[in-house]
Amino acid sequence: MWQVFGQESIITLLNHSISKQSIAHAYLLVGPRHVGKTTLARNLSQALNCTGHEPPCGQCSVCQRIIEDKHADVISTSFAPGQKAGIDDIRYLQLMASRPPYEGKYKVFIIDEAEHLSTEAANSLLKIMEEPPPRIVWLLLTSEESLLLPTVISRCQKLILKPLPVQTIEDILTVSYSVEPGKARLLARLSSGCIGWAITALKNPSLLENRQQEISKISLLLTSTVEERFAYAQDLSMQFQRQKSASEILANWLAWWHDLLLTRSGQPTLVANLDYQKTLAEQASSLDIGEISKYLTVLSLAQDYLMKNVNPRLVFESLMLDMPGKEFAHV
Numbered sequence: 233m234w235q236v237f238g239q240e241s242i243i244t245l246l247n248h249s250i251s252k253q254s255i256a257h258a259y260l261l262v263g264p265r266h267v268g269k270t271t272l273a274r275n276l277s278q279a280l281n282c283t284g285h286e287p288p289c290g291q292c293s294v295c296q297r298i299i300e301d302k303h304a305d306v307i308s309t310s311f312a313p314g315q316k317a318g319i320d321d322i323r324y325l326q327l328m329a330s331r332p333p334y335e336g337k338y339k340v341f342i343i344d345e346a347e348h349l350s351t352e353a354a355n356s357l358l359k360i361m362e363e364p365p366p367r368i369v370w371l372l373l374t375s376e377e378s379l380l381l382p383t384v385i386s387r388c389q390k391l392i393l394k395p396l397p398v399q400t401i402e403d404i405l406t407v408s409y410s411v412e413p414g415k416a417r418l419l420a421r422l423s424s425g426c427i428g429w430a431i432t433a434l435k436n437p438s439l440l441e442n443r444q445q446e447i448s449k450i451s452l453l454l455t456s457t458v459e460e461r462f463a464y465a466q467d468l469s470m471q472f473q474r475q476k477s478a479s480e481i482l483a484n485w486l487a488w489w490h491d492l493l494l495t496r497s498g499q500p501t502l503v504a505n506l507d508y509q510k511t512l513a514e515q516a517s518s519l520d521i522g523e524i525s526k527y528l529t530v531l532s533l534a535q536d537y538l539m540k541n542v543n544p545r546l547v548f549e550s551l552m553l554d555m556p557g558k559e560f561a562h563v
């Protein structure tokens with residue numbers, strides 16, 4: 233059974249292609265983080281190799297081993313921001329692709345965060361795609377299609393995974409995961425339509441704890457001095473270089489400032505951070521709509537710059553300088 237929520241048209245298309253044995257040589261799975269791209273890629277790898285009656289059955293030895301990442305013919309790799317995948321990575325994949333499947337019907341390569349392939353690596357990958365060895369399927373996953381080479385995109389069949397309506401996520405959480413209604417509503421609102429985020433937050437409470445810390449930090453920064461803001465910018469850029477957590481922080485900030493805009497424009501019931509409506513009202517009352525929407529634009533640009541590998545310290549420092557705040561304006 234397919235485990236992906238709310239992407240019925242894609243599943244219908246893939247089931248049809250599998251039953252007609254008209255599998256594309258390469259698929260590009262496009263959609264925001266946590267929308268379900270990895271789950272779909274695993275499910276498709278299972279469906280292509282499953283030995284059960286209704287692929288992907290999820291029960292046979294093949295399906296089980298694929299989900300545990302222990303199947304020799306399903307090869308996953310992912311690339312982190314700032315660590316551009318090089319030509320050697322692709323050469324290794326090319327070598328693997330030159331061999332037929334060991335035990336399965338298809339050999340499947342899953343390349344997550346494909347936007348981080350270097351141009352040279354992407355061109356090498358294209359060469360493999362132009363002369364496809366039989367029974368090889370490439371699954372390229374990306375949340376930033378605009379950073380991929382057009383020639384790579386044109387070689388793939390594109391599958392676009394869209395975020396789900398908030399109400400659908402709330403229903404999935406209450407029905408399939410027995411989450412109590414208040415928490416289901418909060419997680420659904422915070423998920424931005426990405427079910428994977430809501431499920432991860434259920435299993436890993438630190439996600440919500442980190443959000444609380446970030447909200448406290450934003451409240452403090454609004455009235456901090458320029459030195460305090462710069463110290464925090466430095467802290468964030470070091471975190472960004474170590475791991476990806478700074479992108480999560482920026483996502484929390486965007487949600488928070490979007491909520492401030494909603495609150496300031498008289499729509500407080502629509503906010504994502506439902507459990508912070510009082511704090512939002514207090515902060516929104518000291519800001520004007522113009523400065524909130526301007527800062528939202530600055531935050532979105534910062535996300536873009538980080539994605540394009542602009543020096544993170546510069547990005548975070550300008551974020552701190554542009555952040556509105558009454559006390560700061562008088563420093």
Ligand SMILES: [Zn+2]
Pocket residue numbers: 278282283284287288289290291292293294295296
């Ligand atoms: Zn199976």
